[in-house]
Amino acid sequence: MxxxxxxxxxxxxxxxxxxxxxxxxxxxxxxxxxxxxxxxxxxxxxxxxxxxxxxxxSDPRTGKLPLHIDVNATDRDQDAELERLLALGARPADVGQTGTESWHVLADPEGNEFCLLRTRLQPL
Structure with a gap:
């Protein structure tokens, strides 16, 4: 196990x-x-x-996070999910991507990076 x-x-x-x-x-x-x-x-x-x-x-964050969360939409396409996440308070983040990636790099309200991937997953 x-x-x-x-x-x-x-x-x-x-x-x-x-x-x-x-x-x-x-x-x-x-x-x-x-x-x-x-x-x-x-x-x-x-x-x-x-x-x-x-x-x-209260410890200040220094540099890029060594671990981040990836999320996938379950009930809409990536573009619609991106709109929803931005409306919730996420914002685009630049971690050195080229602009040709199939994912979007975002930051939560405290600046923690996470990625919205393209593939839509089935809900559990």
Missing amino acids: ACRISELVIDCANPNRLAAFWSDVLGYVELGREDDGSIAIGPPDAGPQPTLVLSPS
Whole structure:
């Protein structure tokens, strides 16, 4: 038996704001709050997708993230999903792409990069 990623922890200045953003992006719901201000969000049906834990931190971010999230639309094409993500507060990010990529590099409200890939996936 192998391991499975169950949680991704994201240090952030404003857990409430990022929890709301990523819940809207992924269709997640709040699962709980900890005394330290961390907020856990995840799939509403406890599906196999990993939980995100937004953990408060005042440490400044330096440089490009060593890990980022890739997302795929499940119920619309890439262009429509890009419009939706931008309306939620994502913004285009430049990490040195050439402009010929099949994906879009975006940043969440705190500047964490993520990519919107082209392939549409079936919802779980």
